[in-house]
Amino acid sequence: MTLKSPVCNMPDDQEKKGHTRILGLTVCSAAIGGTLQYGYNIAIINTPTIYIQRFINETCRERWGAELEVYQVTLIWTFIVSIFSLGGLVGALIAGPMAVRFGRKKSLLVNNVFLMLSSVLAVTSRAARSFEMIIVARLLVGINAGVSMNIQPMYFGESAPKHLRGAVALSSAVFTAFGVVLGQVVGLREILGSESCWPYLLASNVVPGLIQLLTLPWFPESPRYLLIDKGNKEACIKALTQLRGCDVLHSEMEEILQEQAAASGIRAKRPWELFTDRSMRWQLLSIMVISSAMQLCGNDAIYFYATYIFQEAGISLDKIQYVTIGTGSCEFTASILSNLLIERLGRKMLLMGGYILMAGWAVVFMVALSLQHTAPWIPYLSMVCIFAYILSFGMGPAGVTGVLPTEIFNQMARPAAYMIAGSLMWINLFFVGMVFPFLVSGFGQFCFIPFCAVCLLSSLFIGLVLPETKGKTLPAIASEYDKLNFRGQEKQCSGTAQTQYQLGKVLHSTAM
The missing domain is CATH 1.20.1250.20 (MFS general substrate transporter like domains)
Structure with a gap:
């Protein structure tokens, strides 16, 4: 056709x-x-x-x-x-x-x-x-x-x-x-x-x-959902026309049709099926680690700790509610800046940079807490650490984490991947909320040592495992992961996703 x-x-x-x-x-x-x-x-x-x-x-x-x-x-x-x-x-x-x-x-x-x-x-x-x-x-x-x-x-x-x-x-x-x-x-x-x-x-x-x-x-609804999941080509064209216009309609439809042909006869994957699919092993591990790190890095805990720091800095209780707005404003400002930079710097750099900066500010924060009463200006250094920690989080992990499952999983695996990533985020949010008071009582001013470790280990994992996904197609990203998923079997198995897409292209061409 x-x-x-x-x-x-x-x-x-x-x-x-x-x-x-x-x-x-x-x-x-x-x-x-x-x-x-x-x-x-x-x-x-x-x-x-x-x-x-x-x-x-x-x-x-x-x-x-x-x-x-x-x-x-x-x-x-x-x-x-x-x-x-x-x-x-x-x-x-x-x-x-x-x-x-x-x-x-x-x-x-x-x-x-x-x-x-x-x-x-x-x-x-x-x-x-x-x-x-x-x-x-x-x-x-x-x-x-x-x-x-x-x-x-x-x-x-x-x-x-x-x-x-x-x-x-x-x-x-x-x-x-x-x-x-x-x-x-x-x-x-x-x-x-x-x-x-x-x-x-x-x-x-x-x-x-x-x-x-x-x-x-x-x-409009998601064009890929309309065509790949529902098989409604007319609705997909209509949605793409609304979202893109005419100039790019044909080329993007070709790409979606190829993905549809590759996924033909394949139902949406269940979450547990991703754990047994070798071709998605490292993609799954990536979103599990990065989604967990988003909550285990302690950003929500530092929100919790802000009121104490503001009190120590000499701010009256009736003014703390206004100062606290600054914490949310920091993350809002950082997320806007990250939005402007993501297509220039890429996902990997923003994630790694965010976690490395957070680790650094966590160290300064703990030093400031240890010296809290030695000088009148030290509490204000703690305040600066709060804002800097939140800014670093907003610059990278806060936004980029949610982008990754869309870019590294195909249409049939994407909903299941989001279920796994989302579940880990909420479980770890609950865990941090319950454990943080015990960290404070047990570690005192060094309560951010676990969070600092999470940030450093996460940045190391991202640097070693996560490919840059900026501007790349799903087959290109999948072929990079195949080097990890099929290590030692590159000749037989490398490029699995690329092969599927090429097959989809052939099937689509013969159907036209």
Whole structure:
């Protein structure tokens, strides 16, 4: 068969700008109700801590006529906070099947069901005198975040042109960081962070979800999903025309058709099947190590530790909430800068550079903590370390990690790869949240030694194993991994993916 390109009447520059604008609006619509929710819901839970703990105690006193011990209130509060991570794990596990069954765009829309239920429970919890409703609300919003954190980068990576693939996929990190800043601002006492407004603060995440529901249906589905998974060539051409225009339609359709032919008759892989597939052994190991390192590097822990440092620096308690906004602003600024640099410097350099800088700042941070009371300016050095650590994280690991599964796994393995990567991220987030207080009590000012080790080992692994994926096709990336997957058998097995794609090209050509 032949591909019929739609007729274009607009000048080339005008058409290119128009389609770039559509791609940009698609990204904004998906992300504002997607990864923005992850950052937003991490931030908004911090402000009402005292108010919710007081509510827990009052509720128990009304029910049973006795107040809880301090440790009991703290335990319930810790469960409210940490169940968000468990919900994220559930979301990561169901994201793969959702992406295959409903598609990328429709999955993001369906995902808002969890968000709406969460908001209803949160806003009515105080009137119902039930802190259990807050627990369920946090579980549901965690599921929402887990689904979006997996499906959104997949949607972006499959919808963006090759030369913008990294920048578009990295926008997930930009919106996550923006969600943190937005949550910190909305959580100010002058806005929704007061005792009378905390239920509305917890339910305010419904607003980005509604914006997504109203806007995302107007934008196209992933072209690769439409053709490779659904076999709908007309819908794929229509989606590509919306996102690219006419000039590149034919060449990109040829590439997708070749991938479709190579995957013909092959169903989407299950997560456990990736562990037994030798041709994907090192790809799987790469995303497992890098996804785990993203949480084990201690960035979230340093957020937790910021309040103590600000207090030590002499900042009054009523001003700390404003200073804390600076931490989120640092990651937001760094993620924007990383978005601008990713297609110039590449994924590997940003990842390695980010982790090496984090290791260096962790060392300075521990030295500053050891000398905390020796000079009046030392606490401010600790503050600088906080901001520098977060900037280093935002420059590389925060965004590039989510790009990699799209670039190193094919269409049939990608949903399963995201399930594995997402599950590890949420498990390790929960682990760090539970272990960090014990690290502080056990190691004191040297509590960041484990995080420093993770950063150094991760940068070493990336330097030795991860190929640069910038501007490369999937067969080219796969052929580099084949040198590791089939070490010692290069002549027989090297270039497996390239061979499959060449076969797909032949099959496609004979069908035309």
